[in-house]
Amino acid sequence: MTTELSNPAGTTTQDAVISARHLGLTFKTNDGDVVALSDVNLTINKGEFVSFIGPSGCGKTTFLRTIADLEQPTSGTLTINGMTPEQARQSRAYGYVFQAPALYPWRTIEKNIALPLEIMGHSKSEQDARIKRTMDLVNLSGFEKKYPWQLSGGMQQRASIARALSFDADLLLMDEPFGALDEIVRDHLNSELLKLWAATQKTICFVTHSIPEAVYLSTKIVVMSPRPGRVTDVIESNLPSERPLDIRETPEFLEIAARVRDGLRAGHSYDGDHV
């Protein structure tokens, strides 16, 4: 099935950080082809906070991994800041935050954050300055000398975010970073992430299964559906940039959440029309 978006998100602008045109990715497996992405057309502009939401297996992670040059598209085009994914990876155009914190247990938090900086050849003083700045940004100052196992799950994930921010890429790719955390910690990290986004002006691509999380965080919500993974709706949020947690009870918030829910339902085969 082909999905052409009539939404303005489907048009290219000069500010485009990510531009996907007719993007497709089919995995060859022993059991046959798995179409993970099909005809995805999407533009993400500088400074946007874009959430990807959809049922398990709809291709959210695959889309992020394709941006990160960890998977190769089988059709269509994808550019990051006008570059191919390979060029973008080589120029370290993005930081990546995984679902699990993925910190090295034998390194302290500051040494974990330093790792990409060491690889990039930054001087020790530059490393120290960046570690301090990013630890401040994620509210982890004072925990530099701790090992990952001495920190809570939420703090470990904040350390992973600090590491992804340390080399100052303009684009942050986040794959369900708070999925394994309890609701209170998740709420807290969501509001911290919004502040961090406002302070750094990064472009953020954020995968989630949670409708409230997607609506709370985003300027744009991309709804995806399985069989095959495709974009079924792109919802622009008109919520104010200042978002206290109780904004989630306002009619404006609930209206966007209802639209996301409708989009998710429409993509499900058991609703009939989209098999």
Ligand SMILES: Nc1ncnc2c1ncn2[C@@H]1O[C@H](COP(=O)(O)OP(=O)(O)OP(=O)(O)O)[C@@H](O)[C@H]1O
């Ligand atoms: N390396 C691979 N080889 C074969 N199939 C794969 C591979 N990676 C992903 N897939 C398949 O591609 C589809 C999309 O997977 P993907 O992980 O992108 O989905 P997702 O939306 O991120 O799911 P989840 O929400 O569960 O993380 C799934 O059917 C998955 O089984």
